[in-house]
Amino acid sequence: MGIGWVARQKRTHLFSSLARSGDEATVTRYDISVRTDVEQGRLEATAILVLKALAPGVTRHCFVLNKGLEVSAVVVDGRRLETRETELADAPGLKAVWVYLPESLEEGREVRLTFVYGGRPAGGRWASIEEGGLRLSRRSAWYPVGAGFDSFTARVSCATFPGMLGVTDGDLVSSSETEGQAVYVWETREPISGLALTAGRFTLERATHKGLELDLYLGPRLAERASEVMELFRRVIDAYISMLGEPEARRFAVVLRRQYPGDEHLVRLVAALAHETAHIWWGSPISVGFGDTWFHEALARAMAYETVGRVLGDEARAALIHEEIDRYAADSAVGSGGEESVLSWAKSRVLDAPRHVCIRSALVLRLVHHTLGSEAFFETLRRHVAMYRAKPSGLGEFVKIAERVSGKPVDGLIRQWLGTTASFAYEIRGARCSPKPGGGFVTKFSLVNTGDAVGPVQADVLLAGGEWQTREKVTLTGRDQVLMICTKHPVRCIVLDPDVYLPNRSWKRCKVSLASDMTP
Ligand SMILES: [Zn+2]
Structure with a gap:
């Protein structure tokens, strides 16, 4: 019995010190009940998870948890289990929680574990606690992660203060508000690899557009412009349908928190909507599978350039791309790795690409668009999406499809621009x-x-x-x-x-x- 590719890949990169443990068992299901205190930046949670043995005789398993969270008990059938915590050298902000099973688990068998834990998640890149809310990414390990990022279904019940919203992955199946608290219940029926959690003063704006359900979760600064933002979202979706065809997903949800200053506002807002919408096709659990995360980020950026042009016009697109070129120039001049080409950086197999890697790749995708022409470029994107839904895929497959569609040497173009740090000026x-x-x-x-x-x-x-x-x-x-x-x-x-x-x-x-x- 193998593990899903998502889990395997992320284990290797994120928690390499736990690689052995991660291969022996996997989490197939989470039922999490979490109460968030947005003002204090704290959470209290009970997570019931199903752990499945992938090897004979599994006696212990290692979970990854945010360092700021304390485990008060791990229970199986009313029995409290022994646990031991260790540092994680390769994942700052996170810790390893070893759980010793009461009896060894045979291959293919499952056990239900209940974790009771809570505290104030340690900050850093993946967890932010601020006035507007609590934002915990998939990698903050706000729930006990099965040593890698497994492939599981989940139900998350998020309780927060009245007037606030708790948002995680999947579909919102119910919400209720009493005097004391608001509760949002989310369900993920298709297996996914990780769960994010955001709680705070969000406003939910919903609309149906061309048979698609659109959900916008808007931060307090954007809430008063909800109908304007929804109208932009509709136009972004229209642009995507014209570029990529009818989507497989029937529901699109985007969380937006920031209000941008003055003139930039509209372009940034459409770019943000377009970027997040791109992840419905690339770089999310229901899209083309993870291969090269950096390449999916680059695609999302390049799709945002294209969408801004379609929604706001050529001048707005030119302004956005010029901004990106300046950002790239600034990042690659000061940031680490600016002297390294994207392709040699990609060999390092680091999971998270620095911004300049994503921007350079996105700008090169625009150059590919220019070289192939719009028809061949979008045909390439449509085939990539159709062929690799839920399968790992990155730059390599994209290039092969582009060459087949266009008959042009796309690989050479990619090497010329991503295999060097050449500065085009x-x-x-x-x-x-x-x-x-x-x-x-x-x-x-x-x-x-x-x-x-x-x-x-x-x-x-x-x-x-x-x-x-x-x-x-x-x-x-x-x-x-x-x-x-x-x-x-x-x-x-x-x-x-x-x-x-x-x-x-x-x-x-x-x-x-x-x-x-x-x-x-
Ligand atoms: Zn992205």
Whole structure:
């Protein structure tokens, strides 16, 4: 009997010191009743779990739990079990809880364990306790994790203060509010690999759209704009249906907490909705299975660029991608690993990719989109989703499908951009427009490569003057080039790559106003 791939992969990465224990048994079911005190950042819980032996004669098992939580009892059939806790060198903030079974468990047999525990979860990347609520990710181990992340079904009853919401994975099957508390019950019928928990002042906004159920959990700052956010969510879903076709999932739930400042608000909000929606297809328990988590994050980012363009227009998309290019430049300059290529980073098999790895990969996916054309790019995405639902898949499979669909050497493109740390930075300099003898105009300019990316890339150049525009295709050769482009109209401004397909670090200086000696 084997363990699900999700569990196996995550065991290896996250809890390698427990690899042996993790192979002997797995949790197949959780029934958790948790009471959260959002103000104190505390929780009290009883977790009943079904542990199944995967090897003969299992006598003990190791669970992983957040360091801030104390186990007061582990019980089987009314019998209190012996436990022992140890440090976890490879997972800060978490601890190992060894449970000694009353009798050895034969292969394939199950035992029901009841954990009673509580406390204030230790913070860090996976657990945040703040004014707005308590947010515990899958990896915070807010419940006893079966040493890896198992493949299980679950029912979670979350009690919190009246007026607050408790959100975890799965479907909300019931909710009730009395004077003393609000209780939300969640059920996961399809096996999943981990449970997150969020409790706080959220407002639930629900709608049905094209036969799909849309749930939005909105933080206090967003609650007053609930109908506006829901309208954006509908448009995001429409964009996804047009890109990927009818979804398998019939219910889409997104938790949003942040309100973004002023102008950025709309773009960030749509980007956040689009990113989370992408995980319905990639990187969640009901989507394409986990292979390379970083690649699924990159896909979610790239899908967000695309969706922002479809929902808010090309200018908003350009603004978002420029922001991402700047973020990437800042991260890779200061962050660790900025000198390492994405592909060599990926070999390290670290589970959580730094942001610059995800952004560079997302920008390269946009370049792949540019190279293949929209039709082949989206056909690739649709096939990837159809072929790998609930199966592990990452970059490798995606590239194979893209090559089959397009007939183009996508692998080479990926190596060129993800196998190096090459910096793509092209500037337009010294542009000058003059009238041509016999009519029309000619614009002469230099394309200067200030980065270290080499190899040819196709790019559009937009030459604009007043209400006229001309688009030309140019090949960026990697060397500095001088170009002359003829137009029927005078040119006042040149934009390299107006649709922002290229990860051009010098995008800010692409616009050039012309000092013209022409008489208009
Ligand atoms: Zn994500």
